[in-house]
Structures are given as structure tokens and as C-alpha cells.
Amino acid sequence: MFDSKMFSVLFAAALCIFGYYIVYFFYDMICRKHWKVGSRVVIVGASTGIGKEIAKIYAKKGASLMLFSRKKNELENVARECLQCSANFEGKREKPRICVGDITNKEDCIRLAKVVENEFGGTDILVLNAGISMDLTFDEINSLEDIDNVYGELMKVNYFGTVHMTKVFSEQLEKSHGQVVCVSTGSGVLGTPRRTGYVASKHALHGFFNSLRNEWKEKNITVTIACPGFVATNIRSAAVKGGRAKAAIDPERRMMSPERCAELIVQAAEQKRKVFHLTNSSFLGSLIYPIPLVSSAVDYILRRKMRKEMPKFTKEKD
Ligand SMILES: NC(=O)c1ccc[n+]([C@@H]2O[C@H](COP(=O)([O-])OP(=O)(O)OC[C@H]3O[C@@H](n4cnc5c(N)ncnc54)[C@H](OP(=O)(O)O)[C@@H]3O)[C@@H](O)[C@H]2O)c1
Secondary structure, three states, X not given: OXXXXXXXXXXXXXHHHHHHHHHHHHHHHHHOOOOOOOOEEEEEOOOOHHHHHHHHHHHHOOOEEEEEEOOHHHXXXXXXXXXHXXXXXXXXXXXXXXXXXXXXXXXXXXXXXXXXXXXXXXXXXXXXXXXXXXXXXXXXXXXXXXXXHHHXXXXXXXXXXXXXXXXXXXXXXXXXXXXXXXXXXXXXXXXXXXXXXXXXXXXXXXXXXXXXXXXXXXXXXXEEEEXXXXXXXXXXXXXXXXXXXXXXXXXXXXXXXXXXXXXXXXXXXXXXXXXXXXXXXXXHHHHHOOOOOHHHHHXXXXXXXXXXXOOOOOOOOO
């Protein structure tokens, strides 16, 4: 079945993949050095889930932290946990500062940037993690008014809020030659049923940050987009839902823990990655999706995945 020509092609392909991983291994070793103790890190959406775990990791590394979101009590708890996490840190330990506000409120964004300027004198790393999801098919949204409400809310938080935050911190990032870390999703480059508005808002972020990265190259500001797969957080119960939809997490379903997700995001930030997929499946999916025929297979897998998570998304409705 295999002639020698075919064998040579396969052998060359295997060699290329092996070579790529060797080069990547050394690149990884050399590039994972972008961390300075005392870096000023602002985390937007730090009260729960992935943001909270990112805060704890940066606390262990000796960052000066500012935590932002709407829930004061949760933020205070995270600040306390961060202080405990940094117990073994040998340098100067600081309790993270908190700033309560809503990313959809422009005044709150401006206030956060001012508070950070006053407290830390600038920002080195801006983590844009705040986000909400949805759990509805397009057909379940009946009127154009409802379209505006559902899609508008998602765009206001996930897209415009994130863009506003980037704007109010741009001067501070320019001075520090800092970094923006945007938490997107694997679906930010693919498509997922029941998530049209959510995925659209994340696609928009990819377009925005991939363009901004090129504009800001001269200013030496780095932009990292991190794309997690399914992570076991409460994002599903807080999602914009329809009456029939079920947002419960299937306990049988394998999801990444928020701790692991945060670890990979911080690592990608230190390596100054441009776009980083946290799971092999979303990395591979994004790579092969433009190939005709293969894209149908990727779509099929995505539909199957969602069916497992959402019992209501049945085969008949497909
Ligand atoms: N979980 C997943 O499977 C998954 C997968 C891929 C990507 N992601 C992305 O990861 C990010 C974090 O999500 P998560 O899973 O950790 O969910 P989560 O636990 O619900 O966290 C969402 C965070 O965003 C904040 N937030 C929401 N609306 C806000 C607003 N209007 N103003 C300020 N802060 C706001 C929340 O804080 P307050 O409620 O205190 O305001 C909270 O800290 C999101 O951008 C999400 O799209 C999640």
C-alpha cells in the first residue's frame, strides 16, 4: 500500500513536526522570562472563576494587584485569598487593592484607570477577563427588540466594555511598554450553537486586538489573546437565557479547572504569545477550519459537543 515516495513524504512530515517541537521547546524556555516582580497588574473581572485564579497566581509571583468587577464582597474575598497565596513569597507582600465598578459604565472605566494611576503610578499588565455568555438559539429570540436586548448586552460587556478599558489604559501601557491580555474563547475563531451573540462578541475582540497589536507595535505594547475551551466556572448559570434553556453544568462532562486555565493564561502572557489556544482541539480546529470539507467535520464536532452540554439541544432541532 505504501510506496517509497509516500513513505518519504510521511517521514519528512514527521521530521518537520518533531523539529517544530524541538524549536518550540527552546523558544518556550527562553521566552518564559517576561516577568518582573512587583509588576503592576490590573484584572478586570476578578471576582470569580478564571479571573479570580489569575489574581491568585499573580499574587504568588509578587505582583501589585488591582482587582475590578461589580461585586464588592467577592472582590474582598479574592483580595484576602491572594494575600494568603503570597504567604511564601520572599519579597514585599501587598494586599491587592480593589475597585468596584461595571465595565459597561464608561465613568467606572475612567475611574479605575485613575485609581490605578494614583495607587501604582501606572500599569504593566492589563488582564481583560470580564465576560458574560448566552444560552439560546437564534430561533428562540422572537422580536428584533429582543435581538437588541440580548446581543446588545453581550456586546456591551464583552466587546465595548473591553474596548473602553483598553482605551482608558492606553497611556499607562504606552509609558510602561506594557501588555494587554484579553480572555477570549476557542469559539472566538470558530462557531458554537446556542452562543451566536457570545461568539460574535468574541470574534469582534479578535478582529479588534489583532489589528491593535499591529498599530501598537511601534509603542512596544504587546497584545495576547487567550482562548480557553470549556472551563468549570459559573459563567453558564449567569448566561443570558431563554425560558426553555438549561444552563446547568453536566458534572460528567470533562472541563478544564479554572486554576489550570489561569495557569496557562499567565504562562501565555509571560511568553508574550499573540493568540493562544488552551486546548489542542480548539488550536487544531482553528488551523484546519478554512480547509473545504474539513470545516464540515469541525462543525459536526462542535454540534456534538454542545449536545452533550445542553440536553435541550437535541438532534431533531439540529
Ligand atoms: N467558563 C468557560 O467555559 C469559558 C470558556 C472560554 C472563555 N471564557 C471567558 O473567560 C472569561 C471569564 O469567565 P468565567 O468562566 O471565569 O466566568 P465567571 O466566573 O462568570 O466570571 C466572569 C467575571 O466577569 C465579571 N463581569 C461580568 N460582567 C461584568 C460587568 N458588567 N462589569 C464588570 N465585571 C463583570 C464578573 O464579575 P462581577 O459579577 O463581580 O461583576 C466575573 O468576575 C470570560 O470572558 C469568558 O468569556 C470562559
